[in-house]
Structure formats: structure tokens, C-alpha cells
Amino acid sequence: MAGAIIPLSLIVAQPATAIAAGPMEDAFASAATTYEVPRDLLVSLAYAETHLDGHGGEPSSSGGYGVMHLVASGSLEQAAKLTGKSAAALKKDDAANIQGGAAVLRAHADKLGLTAAARKEPGKWYQAVAKYGGASSPDVARLYADTVYELLDEGIQAPAPGGETVTVKPRAVEPDRGPYAKAKDLGNPSTLAASTDYPSAAWAPAHSSNYAVSNRPTSDAIDRIVIHVAQGTYAGTISWFQTGPRPNPTSAHYVVRSSDGAVTQTVREKDRAFHAGSYNRRSVGIEHEGYVDNASWFTDTMYRSSAALTRNIASRYGIPLDRTHIVGHNQVPGATHTDPGGHWNWTKYMQFVTGGGGTPTNPHTPETVCGDGYKVIDSAPLGTAGTVSLLYNSANGNNCVATIKKTSIGTASAVSAYLEVEGKPRATDAGNFAYYAGPVRAAAADKCVRWGGKAGTAVYDSPLEHCS
Missing domain, CATH: 2.60.40 (Immunoglobulin-like)
Known part of the structure; x- marks a missing residue:
């Protein structure tokens, strides 16, 4: 698959009509003023992280809280120190969380030496945004920051709690990538040298402690495909798989992005990813960007791209295209996870997978x-x-x-x-x-x-x- 990162599907291009400010709009405006962070950049970062959904104070899979995804044992504690707010407030109160995110982003900018004049230019914040993501490698940090800047370029009109709409008008911004310009562009697999099992996937290998080297299907037959929802972002999930060793090693073979269906492979199919307990030996795991309680992440583009990937895997291993062999994480024997959850549209997904038995169609327009x-x-x-x-x-x-x-x-x-x-x-x-x-x-x-x-x-x- 070729191409740069494409904005998330909920963004609309039409200029937004005037919308009365609400609590979240006020929170972004206040935080931007207090910490001298460009307001539109702050909103774009929050939307890239969470679609402006704080998930009731519950953490992501990588321990991030609130609309700004403040991570425990990292940016959460830093935000508490910088703002004087308690960790509990930062986790559950949207306004406090946004203040905390702005403070952390400003701290990165200060460490990078951004002057007052530079802080007024959104493009100069690129390296600070890349640092904010806490990525495991420069390649993933670039993927994370590029996503934010694509959103800033294309604009956002997104629903927020209480019926409020948060808006960013489209604006052309030239990001100053600095040293990240030399990082691999994971949004454009054609630039990568490593071959993958799936031709249109980028390659970003997981940490060696998060999977087991194997020789499948010689050692173990592959007869299942397991569908997951990451409880996090595309870049964040790839970064999490690259982090290790840790007490609970985790990975999947592929990660699929919500906005444009981009695919990254993190574990070779011959190897056993740690994603589905008793099914690890027999399955290929596909993670999907998003959260089980927020249907906005599950775009048709994601469904179509994932279905094309599933169909490709199934054809190579002779896996039947049915719900006995293509299963959710929650269906794995002994599983304690609920993903892909009630918002995942299995009927639509399987229609895309089977294609009515005809010639596969291109999922992209x-x-x-x-x-x-x-x-x-x-x-x-x-x-x-x-x-x-x-x-x-x-x-x-x-x-x-x-x-x-x-x-x-x-x-x-x-x-x-x-x-x-x-x-x-x-x-x-x-x-x-x-x-x-x-x-x-x-x-x-x-x-x-x-x-x-x-x-x-x-x-x-x-x-x-x-x-x-």
C-alpha cells in the first residue's frame, strides 16, 4: 500500500458552522492559553489519541488516561507535577486532563528549546508532538506525529460528550520534522526495504520478548484468524509491541489503522505472537486501532482493509472463510477479553471477507x-x-x-x-x-x-x- 497517513474518517471537509462553545471547547482554549500551545494542534493530538473520549477514566491497553492519553508511570505523573492536580483528577476530569496534556507538551517544547516566537508556529512543535507519544522508536514517533499533523491539515469536526462539537478548521502546516525526517515512513510501505507476509503491509518488528520464534505451519498448523481491538491507537499499539521485556508480553501479527486501513506487520506469520492464549500456536492475530466502547473507530475503510488481509491469510493457509475459523478474541477458549466488542459489525465484516464468493474488490477509493x-x-x-x-x-x-x-x-x-x-x-x-x-x-x-x-x-x- 502506498501513501502518506490519511486523516481519520470522522473528519469532514466542509467549513464548520458556528457552534456555541461547550465545556471541552473551553477546556482546550484555556489550556492552550495557559501553556502557550497552539489550540488546534492540541485538539488534533487529543483526537488522534482518543477521538476526544476519556472512557470514563478507564485506562487504555498501554495505561493511558483521558482524552489526552496521559500514561501512568510517565506523562500522568509529569502532568500532576506540572499542574498541581491530583492523578485522580487528571484521570477522570476532562478539563484537568487537557490541562495536563498541554503542560506535558509544553515541557517537551521547552526542553527542545522552542522560543516564544517558534511556539506560535504549529509546524515547529513537530518534535515535541513526537516526544509526547512516548514511542519506542523514531520510526513510530514519526508515524505518531505525522498522524497529528495530517489531522491539523485536513481539519476536524468531532462529537464530544454532552452533544458538543469540537472543530479544527483545515490549515496547511509544514511540519519541521528535524531528525525525524530521517526516520522510516511507516505510513508509506513502499519506502521500506523489509519484505512482509502481506504485500501491502509496513514492517515494524515487535520486541523479541513479545513473541516466540517458530516454524509454522510446519511446527503448528495455522487454522484460525483472531480479531482484536487494541484499546489504543495505531502508533501506540505498534509502540507497545516494540516495548519489552515486561511482565505480560503481548503482540499480534498485524495492526490495522482506523482512518485509511493502513496495515503494519509486527510479527512474522511463521512465529507465534502472544495475543490469544490457547490459540497462539494455531492462529494469526489482527489488532485494530480503537476502543471497544466507541464505534467511531470502526470505519468501513478499516473493515474492508482488514477483510482483504484476512482473505489473503486464509487463502495461503486454506482457512475456511467462516465464523468458526475467523473469531473474536472473546471467543478464544479461556479468554477474559471482550474484544472486538458489541460495536464490531461481524455481519458487515464477514460480507467483506467473503465478497459473495466473487472477485475481490479494492477496499480503497x-x-x-x-x-x-x-x-x-x-x-x-x-x-x-x-x-x-x-x-x-x-x-x-x-x-x-x-x-x-x-x-x-x-x-x-x-x-x-x-x-x-x-x-x-x-x-x-x-x-x-x-x-x-x-x-x-x-x-x-x-x-x-x-x-x-x-x-x-x-x-x-x-x-x-x-x-x-
């Missing part, structure tokens, strides 16, 4: 690849192999090009997409991808563009067009 706010304004067929599309985002004046495959779905094959704004160099995404090429984005308001792409042997090259 030009809009999901380019992100919310982008609308198709032109497209061209690439024979029977795919379609290349030009999209425009009226909120920020950006164009985007994506090539969507129609054949060899789930199998890496040559595909490309390009966008050339008049007077500027051409930007291209090309390689062997399982589902699509792109997104290739560029600011092009009131500019002419050339665009096109390739799938299989079919090529499309546009003239200089769409000048207004």
Missing part, C-alpha cells in the same frame, strides 16, 4: 486515499487494470492524484500516479503496490496541472488543464 475534503473532478480508465483520478480540496486549494487498481487486488504490481503543477517539478508515486498509488498532493489553486498514472501496461497522461 480515490477519496479515501487522498483524504476527507477531496472530491474527484476528473478521471481516466487505465484499461481494465485501474483508474487514475484527479481530486480537489476546496478548503485548502490542494489537488491530489490517486491510481486505484482493479485487478491483482492485494498483490503487489506496478502502478503509479503523478501530479505536476504548472511551473513546478512533477511529483510521482510509483512502485509495486497491492491496492493503489498515491496520494500525490500539491497546492494548485488557480494553477494549471498535468496529471496521470499507470496500471499494468495502460498509461494515461493529461494535457495541461484544470487551470481555474
Whole structure:
């Protein structure tokens, strides 16, 4: 799978209408002012972490609390020291938690030496955001921070407790990645050298203490696929699997992202991940970003991407596509976990898995690849192999090009997409991808563009067009 991180699916592109401020909006505004943190950046970070859901003071799988995901034995205690608020208040009170998150983020900025002038520029906070995530490696820290900045770029309009809506208007921000610019871009698997069992997955290996080296299916037959919900974010889950050794080692073979269905493999299928107790030897485990009590994480894009992964695994090991062999964590004998939970739509998921017995369909569209706010304004067929599309985002004046495959779905094959704004160099995404090429984005308001792409042997090259 090619492409940069794409914003979470609840974001809408239309400019938000005026909404009366509520308790959470007030809390973000107050915390941003107190700690001189850009308000929109603070909201974007909170949304990336929790979808603004404090989960009633209950912790995530990695011990994070509240809408700002303050982590016990780490940022939670730091926030208490910086704000003078008790750990209990920081865990359960949204306003206190937001104050604590802002204080911790500001502390990272101070340690990095951000001046008062730099603090007014959201792009200068990138390294502080990366530090806030507490990632286990620079690669995951970049994945975490990139997610936050994609949200800031595309905008947010998200529900909060009490019927309130919290809004961030779309804004173009150029992040100053500093040393993280040299980290691997896990949001773009085509840039990674390591091969994976699933062609469109990125590779971010779990700590060796969190799985057992094996030789499956020679040593143990693989006849089950176990579906999990992570109780945490995509980047946070990958980071948790990379952390060790610890008293309760945990991992899964794959992690799937909510917003765009991106997949990262963390354990080779031949090895035994520690995810499902008595089923560890016989199964492949798939974690999904999100929380069991919040349905907003379970997007159609996630379902489709995960289903394509499940179908691919099943075909390679001869696993029947039924609910006896594709099970939830809660169905494993002796399991104490409840995931994927009542909000997981098994009917929809299995329909995507089986595909009615027909040819697999591509789970991605030009809009999901380019992100919310982008609308198709032109497209061209690439024979029977795919379609290349030009999209425009009226909120920020950006164009985007994506090539969507129609054949060899789930199998890496040559595909490309390009966008050339008049007077500027051409930007291209090309390689062997399982589902699509792109997104290739560029600011092009009131500019002419050339665009096109390739799938299989079919090529499309546009003239200089769409000048207004």
C-alpha cells in the first residue's frame, strides 16, 4: 500500500458552522492559553489519541488516561507535577486532563528549546508532538506525529460528550520534522526495504520478548484468524509491541489503522505472537486501532482493509472463510477479553471477507486515499487494470492524484500516479503496490496541472488543464 497517513474518517471537509462553545471547547482554549500551545494542534493530538473520549477514566491497553492519553508511570505523573492536580483528577476530569496534556507538551517544547516566537508556529512543535507519544522508536514517533499533523491539515469536526462539537478548521502546516525526517515512513510501505507476509503491509518488528520464534505451519498448523481491538491507537499499539521485556508480553501479527486501513506487520506469520492464549500456536492475530466502547473507530475503510488481509491469510493457509475459523478474541477458549466488542459489525465484516464468493474488490477509493475534503473532478480508465483520478480540496486549494487498481487486488504490481503543477517539478508515486498509488498532493489553486498514472501496461497522461 502506498501513501502518506490519511486523516481519520470522522473528519469532514466542509467549513464548520458556528457552534456555541461547550465545556471541552473551553477546556482546550484555556489550556492552550495557559501553556502557550497552539489550540488546534492540541485538539488534533487529543483526537488522534482518543477521538476526544476519556472512557470514563478507564485506562487504555498501554495505561493511558483521558482524552489526552496521559500514561501512568510517565506523562500522568509529569502532568500532576506540572499542574498541581491530583492523578485522580487528571484521570477522570476532562478539563484537568487537557490541562495536563498541554503542560506535558509544553515541557517537551521547552526542553527542545522552542522560543516564544517558534511556539506560535504549529509546524515547529513537530518534535515535541513526537516526544509526547512516548514511542519506542523514531520510526513510530514519526508515524505518531505525522498522524497529528495530517489531522491539523485536513481539519476536524468531532462529537464530544454532552452533544458538543469540537472543530479544527483545515490549515496547511509544514511540519519541521528535524531528525525525524530521517526516520522510516511507516505510513508509506513502499519506502521500506523489509519484505512482509502481506504485500501491502509496513514492517515494524515487535520486541523479541513479545513473541516466540517458530516454524509454522510446519511446527503448528495455522487454522484460525483472531480479531482484536487494541484499546489504543495505531502508533501506540505498534509502540507497545516494540516495548519489552515486561511482565505480560503481548503482540499480534498485524495492526490495522482506523482512518485509511493502513496495515503494519509486527510479527512474522511463521512465529507465534502472544495475543490469544490457547490459540497462539494455531492462529494469526489482527489488532485494530480503537476502543471497544466507541464505534467511531470502526470505519468501513478499516473493515474492508482488514477483510482483504484476512482473505489473503486464509487463502495461503486454506482457512475456511467462516465464523468458526475467523473469531473474536472473546471467543478464544479461556479468554477474559471482550474484544472486538458489541460495536464490531461481524455481519458487515464477514460480507467483506467473503465478497459473495466473487472477485475481490479494492477496499480503497480515490477519496479515501487522498483524504476527507477531496472530491474527484476528473478521471481516466487505465484499461481494465485501474483508474487514475484527479481530486480537489476546496478548503485548502490542494489537488491530489490517486491510481486505484482493479485487478491483482492485494498483490503487489506496478502502478503509479503523478501530479505536476504548472511551473513546478512533477511529483510521482510509483512502485509495486497491492491496492493503489498515491496520494500525490500539491497546492494548485488557480494553477494549471498535468496529471496521470499507470496500471499494468495502460498509461494515461493529461494535457495541461484544470487551470481555474
